[in-house]
Amino acid sequence: MSEVLIEAKGVWFKYNKKQDWVLKDVNFTVKKGEFVGIIGESGAGKTTLAKHFNGLLKPWRGEVRVLGMDTRRVPTSRLARHVGYVFQNPDSQIYSATIRDELSVGLKKLGFKAGEIEERIKWALEVVDLKKPLDISPHVLSFGERHRLAIATVLALNPDVFVLDEPFAGIDYKRSLNLLEIFRELTKKGHSVVLIAHDLQLIAELADRVVFMSQGRIVREGTPEEVIGDVAFLESNGYIPLQVSVIASKLGLGRIVRVSDMAEELYRRLTL
Known part of the structure; x- marks a missing residue:
């Protein structure tokens, strides 16, 4: 059985006493090496749940544990060593004067030496395909470039779990898929990924x-x-299903979400 890295048990949460519950008795786990996609309508509680994974939010009832640590009793700074979070809006996490500072500040806090910091920065920027002078301000970058910088900052820290909250706004589909494939490779090395996204195809x-x-x-x-x-199910919940799934359903091929799987199934049936 795979090791559980994040576990939420019976979590209830609201932002203030007068507000309705935003999370209602949520049970959720993330296992080592797992890639989990979270979908749902706006306001479903996806981001609120994700912010519990690194202690940004604490449950009113229930508990959340990260590598066995109760998030209500452990500093967020300690949890951040294990859970890297990429926000919906990159401006929520970019605050340094230069790109180099943005990428290195967390690594310095974790005690990495200058040589390793430079290696991690170089690798992370190559992964996100961001080729900019390191001494310029991150605030002169485009929105999509700032999002890639935010992703690179988390990649450089190499946490146990990557939480990606709608991380690809302003990033084209091909580059988004390439980035996700990098994260998929990281799961093979024991890292875990939690992706919140409206793009069903990316998650599929x-x-x-x-x-x-x-x-x-x-x-x-x-x-x-x-x-x-x-x-x-998707149609009844206000989603437009993937075209490949609709075609597969009408052809009686079962539930299919990838074009490659559709091609394989058609080939199998034609060669029987």
Whole structure:
């Protein structure tokens, strides 16, 4: 059985006493080496749940544990060593005067030496395909470039779990897929990835497990085929299903979410 890195048990949360519950009795786990996609309508509680994974938010009821540590009793700075978080808006996490400073500040706090810091910075920028002078201000970058810088900053820290909250705004589909494939490779080395995204195709291509949230609850989870491939379920929840899933359903091929799988199934049936 794979090691559980993040575990949420019976989590209830709201932002103030007068507000309705944003999370309602949520149970959620992330195992070592797992790639989890979280989907759901705006306001479903996806980001609120994700912010519990590194202690940015604390549950009102229930508990969240990261590598066995109770997030209510451990400083966020300590949790950040294990859970790297990429925000929806990169400007929420970019605050340094230069690109080099932005990438190195966290590494310095963790005690890395200058040589290793430079190596990690170089590698992370290559991964996100950001070729800019390191001494310029990150605030002169385009929105998409700032998002890639935010991703690079988290990559350089090399945490156990990467939490990506709609990380590809302003980034084209091909580059987004390339980045996700890098994260997929990291799962093979024991890291875990939690991706919140509206793009069903990106999640279908790479996730091991898909979690569907609605009105503060997890209402369904399973493989991409079980959740994203269920055309009727998605339509009943306001989603436009993937075209490949719709075609597969009409042809009686079952639940399919990847074009490559569709081609393989058609070939198999034609060569029987």
